[in-house]
Amino acid sequence: MQLNLTTNSGSVKILDLTQPIVMGILNVTPDSFSDGGQYHALDAAFKQAEKMVADGAKIIDIGGESTRPGASAVSLEEELIRVIPIIKLISAQLDVVISIDTSKAQVMRQAIAAGAHIINDVRALQEEGALQAAADLAVPVCIMHMQGQPSTMQNAPCYQDVTAEVVAFLQQRIDACIHAGIKREHIILDPGFGFGKTLEQNFQLLADTPVFHQFDLPVLIGVSRKSMIGNLLHCDESQRLAGGLACASRAATDGAHIFRVHDVRETADVLAIVAQLAKHRVSKRD
Numbered sequence: 001m002q003l004n005l006t007t008n009s010g011s012v013k014i015l016d017l018t019q020p021i022v023m024g025i026l027n028v029t030p031d032s033f034s035d036g037g038q039y040h041a042l043d044a045a046f047k048q049a050e051k052m053v054a055d056g057a058k059i060i061d062i063g064g065e066s067t068r069p070g071a072s073a074v075s076l077e078e079e080l081i082r083v084i085p086i087i088k089l090i091s092a093q094l095d096v097v098i099s100i101d102t103s104k105a106q107v108m109r110q111a112i113a114a115g116a117h118i119i120n121d122v123r124a125l126q127e128e129g130a131l132q133a134a135a136d137l138a139v140p141v142c143i144m145h146m147q148g149q150p151s152t153m154q155n156a157p158c159y160q161d162v163t164a165e166v167v168a169f170l171q172q173r174i175d176a177c178i179h180a181g182i183k184r185e186h187i188i189l190d191p192g193f194g195f196g197k198t199l200e201q202n203f204q205l206l207a208d209t210p211v212f213h214q215f216d217l218p219v220l221i222g223v224s225r226k227s228m229i230g231n232l233l234h235c236d237e238s239q240r241l242a243g244g245l246a247c248a249s250r251a252a253t254d255g256a257h258i259f260r261v262h263d264v265r266e267t268a269d270v271l272a273i274v275a276q277l278a279k280h281r282v283s284k285r286d
């Protein structure tokens with residue numbers, strides 16, 4: 001499996017997904033890099049991106065809107081001020097694929113113009129103008145499942161069959177994407193760990209990773225430092241690395257393609273071991 005990416009200079013770059021890869025998380029919300037003024041924030045974010053690339057990240061996911069449960073909405077202007085300068089800087093200085101974590105059509109358009117290659121939308125292109133923007137931009141899109149809205153999604157999530165319902169949602173969004181003119185080979189699927197799911201539902205989805213291969217599309221997994229790990233292991237965010245690596249190991253063994261994580265080096269190591277073991281298996285995945 002591979003993704004064809006168009007760079008903003010018009011050339012085509014191929015992202016090889018025959019082995020699982022790391023997407024490093026770069027949050028540019030005020031709580032992440034704000035102290036010390038705007039230049040300092042940009043410089044600190046760039047240094048973190050540089051380190052993630054050195055540690056093995058093939059994609060940097062840049063997000064300016066916190067989707068934390070209960071987080072307040074961010075205006076279009078604020079989101080653009082947060083993400084555009086760092087996208088321009090990384091695009092000019094680093095040889096890495098950039099994804100923009102946003103739900104807003106205008107942020108998608110300006111981020112791709114600034115040098116981003118992929119759209120990552122936790123709202124699966126359901127906001128006004130987002131499907132059209134993604135179709136016009138003709139870049140790969142990650143569509144994620146979420147039950148409810150970030151502000152309330154963790155209040156009593158409810159499913160008859162979580163995996164079946166996530167699969168049905170993704171099927172419906174794939175149809176909407178294709179109807180809007182997005183190429184099927186540009187779609188990446190994400191079960192949306194922690195987005196309106198209980199601990200049991202999150203682990204059910206993770207155990208069901210192979211089910212998501214029915215679409216024959218790349219699968220992205222985002223469990224890094226999430227509460228599903230903390231609630232199982234009774235630990236805070238700083239203590240969730242081993243749990244996250246265990247999840248990544250299982251999902252990679254089950255054929256997931258892209259791992260959205262904070263801890264790039266450690267995850268890249270786990271993925272390298274899983275890839276090596278896959279070479280020695282009798283029945284190989286493609």
Ligand code: 7PM
Nearest residue numbers: 067068069120122142144190192193222
């Ligand atoms: C608070 C709660 C802060 C949750 C940040 C988060 C995903 C994503 C996020 C994911 C895709 C986090 C999340 N999670 N995009 N954006 N998949 N595609 O832990 O799982 O980073 S935000």
